[in-house]
Amino acid sequence: xxxxxSATGTLNPAQLExxxxxxxxxxxxxxxxxxxxxxxxxKIAKLLHAGLEPRQIAAITFTNKAAAEMRERxxxxxxxxxxxxxxxxxxxxxxxxxxxxxxxxxxxxTNFSILDSDDVLGVLRDCGGSSDNALARRWxxxxxxxxxxxxxxxxxxxxxxxxDERVAARVMRRYQERLxxxxxxxxxxxxxxxxxxxxxxxxxxxxxxxxxxxxxxxEYQDTNAVQYALMKAxxxxxxxxxxxxxxxxxxxxxxxxxxxxxxxxxxxxxNLKRLPLDFPALKVIALEQNYRSTGHILRAANAVxxxxxxxxxxxxxxxxxxxxxxxxxxxxxxxxEAERVVARIQALRGGRVGEGGGMKFxxxxxxxxxxxxxxxxxxxxxxxxxxxxxxxxxxYFDRAExxxxxxxxxxxxxxxxxxxxxxxxxxxKRGIGHQTLAALGEFAAxxxxxxxxxxxxxxxxxxxxxxxxxxxxxxxxxxxxLEHRARHTTGGxxxxxxxxxxxxxxxxxxxxxxxxxxxxxxxxxxxxxLDFVDWIARRCGGVLTQEGGTFETERHSVFEVAQTISIxxxxxxxxxxxxxxxxxxxxxxxxxxWPHVVLAGVNEGSLPFxxxxxxxxxxxxxxxxxxxxxxxxxxxRTLAVSWLKRRKxxxxxxxxxxxxxxxxxxxxxxxxxxxxxERLKRLRAExxxxxxxxxxxxxxxxxxxxxxxxx
Numbered sequence: 001x002x003x004x005x006s007a008t009g010t011l012n013p014a015q016l017e018x019x020x021x022x023x024x025x026x027x028x029x030x031x032x033x034x035x036x037x038x039x040x041x042x043k044i045a046k047l048l049h050a051g052l053e054p055r056q057i058a059a060i061t062f063t064n065k066a067a068a069e070m071r072e073r074x075x076x077x078x079x080x081x082x083x084x085x086x087x088x089x090x091x092x093x094x095x096x097x098x099x100x101x102x103x104x105x106x107x108x109x110t111n112f113s114i115l116d117s118d119d120v121l122g123v124l125r126d127c128g129g130s131s132d133n134a135l136a137r138r139w140x141x142x143x144x145x146x147x148x149x150x151x152x153x154x155x156x157x158x159x160x161x162x163x164d165e166r167v168a169a170r171v172m173r174r175y176q177e178r179l180x181x182x183x184x185x186x187x188x189x190x191x192x193x194x195x196x197x198x199x200x201x202x203x204x205x206x207x208x209x210x211x212x213x214x215x216x217x218x219e220y221q222d223t224n225a226v227q228y229a230l231m232k233a234x235x236x237x238x239x240x241x242x243x244x245x246x247x248x249x250x251x252x253x254x255x256x257x258x259x260x261x262x263x264x265x266x267x268x269x270x271n272l273k274r275l276p277l278d279f280p281a282l283k284v285i286a287l288e289q290n291y292r293s294t295g296h297i298l299r300a301a302n303a304v305x306x307x308x309x310x311x312x313x314x315x316x317x318x319x320x321x322x323x324x325x326x327x328x329x330x331x332x333x334x335x336x337e338a339e340r341v342v343a344r345i346q347a348l349r350g351g352r353v354g355e356g357g358g359m360k361f362x363x364x365x366x367x368x369x370x371x372x373x374x375x376x377x378x379x380x381x382x383x384x385x386x387x388x389x390x391x392x393x394x395x396y397f398d399r400a401e402x403x404x405x406x407x408x409x410x411x412x413x414x415x416x417x418x419x420x421x422x423x424x425x426x427x428x429k430r431g432i433g434h435q436t437l438a439a440l441g442e443f444a445a446x447x448x449x450x451x452x453x454x455x456x457x458x459x460x461x462x463x464x465x466x467x468x469x470x471x472x473x474x475x476x477x478x479x480x481x482l483e484h485r486a487r488h489t490t491g492g493x494x495x496x497x498x499x500x501x502x503x504x505x506x507x508x509x510x511x512x513x514x515x516x517x518x519x520x521x522x523x524x525x526x527x528x529x530l531d532f533v534d535w536i537a538r539r540c541g542g543v544l545t546q547e548g549g550t551f552e553t554e555r556h557s558v559f560e561v562a563q564t565i566s567i568x569x570x571x572x573x574x575x576x577x578x579x580x581x582x583x584x585x586x587x588x589x590x591x592x593x594w595p596h597v598v599l600a601g602v603n604e605g606s607l608p609f610x611x612x613x614x615x616x617x618x619x620x621x622x623x624x625x626x627x628x629x630x631x632x633x634x635x636x637r638t639l640a641v642s643w644l645k646r647r648k649x650x651x652x653x654x655x656x657x658x659x660x661x662x663x664x665x666x667x668x669x670x671x672x673x674x675x676x677x678e679r680l681k682r683l684r685a686e687x688x689x690x691x692x693x694x695x696x697x698x699x700x701x702x703x704x705x706x707x708x709x710x711x
Contacts, residue, residue, distance in 0.1 A: 014287050121140060323637060365583075
């Protein structure tokens with residue numbers, strides 16, 4: 001049966017081969033910018049045309065954003081009805097679906113709680129008997145890495161190689177006991193528990209294998225050991241399960257060994273090596289035509305990645321022409337580098353802010369190895385009045401103190417929100433310990449109730465001692481009272497009074513000062529809390545005063561604002577459509593692209609990254625080289641790579657050495673002679689941009705001085 005012409009008319013021969021290979025295992029090596037999402041969505045259309053029902057097709061990716069984009073593109077290709085029934089999700093979302101349906105087979109109630117990172121941190125501090133956040137974070141990373149490697153508590157204790165790891169393994173044992181008592185899971189469990197269920201329960205395994213006729217996995221190179229094992233289980237490779245006929249396992253893995261850059265969080269390139277061994281009939285199809293970048297950029301990328309050993313041969317090429325040669329920028333310091341980047345942006349836009357000849361600020365990205373490198377670029381962009389956003393930085397709403405308060409608001413809106421209950425009841429501490437919560441969790445699980453609902457059960461006294469019950473009842477009464485007051489308090493001033501009284505009742509300011517190492521940090525966190533109170537109060541509305549008079553705004557209750565808080569947060573964080581320059585780490589930039597890219601700080605010690613006393617292994621160097629390759633291939637039209645002759649290392653300034661990757665790009669071998677007239681034109685534009693930036697900075701300083709502001 002042939003696919004409809006509309007589904008295949010825009011594909012090149014390699015893409016068509018990938019789309020039409022339906023029956024057996026298939027690995028699509030999708031080079032950067034080679035149209036992998038197009039292949040996946042067209043293959044979904046082909047599978048539907050070949051007779052599969054939409055619900056029998058699972059497309060698994062790594063982020064909610066990628067899943068949403070894939071669903072939207074599938075909708076355009078196969079129609080809204082079919083697209084709605086497709087199982088397009090992240091690994092974690094699929095895990096939630098499996099556990100909600102069949103988690104009772106492994107002892108989970110259907111309304112189990114999912115702890116976020118901060119919730120986990122609090123439980124770990126309790127388990128380890130420490131208030132040290134940094135130590136608890138190290139335990140968290142160690143436990144997450146063990147889980148991603150498929151190790152249980154016993155295996156983790158056996159694998160522990162030093163005293164720190166042995167302590168982390170002991171904490172892990174207590175942590176797992178708490179999770180079981182709370183009927184809660186963490187994000188890593190959303191992969192590990194479905195896998196355990198399929199490995200231990202033949203009936204559940206058969207059910208989920210029968211559910212999907214074809215599984216597609218995007219960004220396959222980013223899978224960790226447990227994700228790969230879950231994929232194998234779903235397509236017929238679970239130990240003890242009835243496997244699919246040899247060589248006929250229906251799945252498609254789409255990935256690129258040259259873009260495997262997440263080894264530090266458990267992803268392993270070994271999964272690509274294992275695939276042809278575990279599935280001998282594997283069909284490997286390389287997508288080498290790049291639809292993103294020009295010839296100069298692709299040759300530099302191919303030259304760099306050639307330094308790594310190859311699992312599969314692949315070389316990118318493009319029909320987009322040669323384009324501009326890759327430019328190397330030598331800078332005296334971090335400040336000089338940022339100034340030159342700003343001048344380059346202004347020159348490419350025409351030399352004048354706001355007169356870019358159709359070129360937008362959103363066309364530009366500055367990429368770097370580490371978050372701390374963003375600061376100086378932010379300063380220089382602000383001075384030049386160029387809007388920007390920092391990608392991958394901490395959101396205001398991800399701060400621990402804001403999440404503490406949001407947990408209370410979530411709980412009064414939805415009493416069945418167990419993660420919100422656990423955070424609210426333990427932050428700040430109020431004498432309700434983990435043993436009490438564990439007993440409450442067991443009691444609630446037996447009754448199939450939420451933790452909050454179980455507080456008021458008449459039979460709770462049989463499970464808990466009087467003092468413990470008193471503490472829980474006091475918490476429950478206060479939460480109910482807060483809910484009542486929140487429902488009946490409207491307007492900004494009254495809302496603010498209520499919220500400040502609530503914080504006083506919790507003694508939250510004192511809690512921050514008690515839990516921080518310095519008063520300065522505690523003060524900064526308390527300032528964030530007060531900002532949050534003002535933020536909610538403004539949304540409660542009322543009479544506002546502005547220059548020129550007063551006006552009425554619609555009044556809302558605190559409860560109504562709490563009901564919509566997740567939507568408000570989502571709107572507040574939305575910034576993808578803004579016309580701003582992007583500052584981003586290389587890791588956060590993966591999967592994205594811009595017409596004009598600058599790779600900044602490409603020095604030895606920064607990229608490849610190496611600590612002062614660190615010995616870099618061959619595997620680490622290969623991953624850093626892949627990171628450089630990812631950075632180069634984010635650029636569509638122009639690419640500049642800058643390095644520092646002097647760079648800061650801690651509090652001292654040291655001589656800078658250009659990264660070995662600059663030589664590996666072999667730019668001298670691929671450069672073509674530049675037209676002298678074009679070079680002169682570009683230099684004049686850069687000079688004009690610098691002069692304008694200098695004049696703007698001087699003018700602003702004069703205005704500030706005139707207004708009495710500090711300069």
